Amino acid sequence: MIAMAIRASPNKxxxxxxxxxxxxxxxxxxxxxxxxxxxxxxxxxxxxxxFIKLPKDMLDKQKTN
Known part of the structure; x- marks a missing residue:
């Protein structure tokens, strides 16, 4: 179910x-x-x-691009 959530997101x-x-x-x-x-x-x-933990600022940058 976790993987399904990730796959359903636009940027995976x-x-x-x-x-x-x-x-x-x-x-x-x-x-x-x-x-x-x-x-x-x-x-x-x-x-x-x-599953890999990414720094929050890295995720924020991807959402703005």
């Missing part, structure tokens, strides 16, 4: 907040009062080497 990169927003908008489960799923998203992003 997402902030953590954008991933949350995507999941919240696409799946009813993520709209409920339980917010522990956010920890699971962060956990998966930190452990899977497919």
């Amino acid at each position: 990169r997402c902030t953590l907040s954008e991933i949350y927003q995507y999941l919240h908008s696409k799946y009813p489960f993520f709209r409920g009062s339980y917010t522990g799923w956010k920890n699971s998203v962060r956990h998966n992003l930190s452990l899977n080497e497919v």
Whole structure:
């Protein structure tokens, strides 16, 4: 689901907040009062080497271009 969120973005990169927003908008489960799923998203992003953390200013520059 995280990869789906990233692939759905125009530049194929997402902030953590954008991933949350995507999941919240696409799946009813993520709209409920339980917010522990956010920890699971962060956990998966930190452990899977497919996902790369970029400096925030690098993402900001790409959004303005």
